[in-house]
Amino acid sequence: MDELLQILKGVELFRDLSEDQLDQISKISKKEAYSKGDIICKQGDPGDAMYVISSGQVEINVSDNKGNAYSALYLGAGQLVGEMALVDEGTRSASVIGVEDETVVYNIPNNKFTALCVADTAIGYIMMRNIAQDLSFKLRHRDYDPTDT
């Protein structure tokens, strides 16, 4: 459990949570390991969990209406994936695929996470703020044009 607490402290999503609050998050998190090419979640599926990437990289792969698939983004250690479904309760907007062998993620089920936020609103406030800031960072990443600098 100590290993997971150390990992959670290095993830911006959990910034400003106390050790006790991090411990509560760790208790609802499940470690999962994937290899290169493994599908962690699939576009269009129900979004029942979000994932924190502990090590390795994942590919965010999007299929358009014509069935053409393309890589939209790579996410590495310390990043959050699958949080959109938590916010809007929609289906997966993209597939998430392991890029490297020994890609390790922590699965946080949405129902357990929501229940935790309701039971401890201090956790709920901090986590929802951090999720909003993470989404903001991703928007800045997407909109950044290196030719403007």
Add this chain to the structure above:
Amino acid sequence: MIYKVSYVVQSGEYPGSIKNEDEEPKVGARVMIGPIECEILEVHQIMPPRGDFTFLHVTVVPVERLTTEED
């Protein structure tokens, strides 16, 4: 300090990446963006640091492109 880095590939022909780094990215260093090895061209701070986190934009170029241009 933890560096949360938005990596953008200069040409736009490859997707970028977001990941945490333990050490500050430096111009000239190499980094893996997905399966592609890239070299760092520019580093900019996006927003003020919060807690232990610093937020950076990093522009990179695929190493294969550098090699082609040298030829």
